[in-house]
Amino acid sequence: MLQANEIQQTFSHIQQTIGQAEQACNASADTPQDLKACISKMARDAKTAGDVIKSNDESRIIQCVDDLEDMGDEARRLSRSDSHISPQVESAVTKVHAELSALKHKLH
Numbered sequence: 001m002l003q004a005n006e007i008q009q010t011f012s013h014i015q016q017t018i019g020q021a022e023q024a025c026n027a028s029a030d031t032p033q034d035l036k037a038c039i040s041k042m043a044r045d046a047k048t049a050g051d052v053i054k055s056n057d058e059s060r061i062i063q064c065v066d067d068l069e070d071m072g073d074e075a076r077r078l079s080r081s082d083s084h085i086s087p088q089v090e091s092a093v094t095k096v097h098a099e100l101s102a103l104k105h106k107l108h
Helices: 004-027 033-055 058-080 087-107
Strands: none
Touching: 004 033, 004 058, 004 087, 033 058, 033 087, 058 087
């Protein structure tokens, strides 16, 4: 498992990336409501997960990251299923998914 400070730093960066994806979704009129809702939920859950990350409870950390990564999968699926998604939104969603997947694999 990664060191606690490495997890916190990585997760802090992921929270920023999720925030950027949320901004990109809200800035684009072509973003479907279900994708906006998915990214917004991910942003809310990431804030809660930040407290779990600070707790150093390994099993809870893994569960939170797994849950967020599942939401990242859903967001990526939604963004790829709509041909009207802006390149900025597609890129932001892909980046969130990639970062969450990388952290998940480091934790398992």
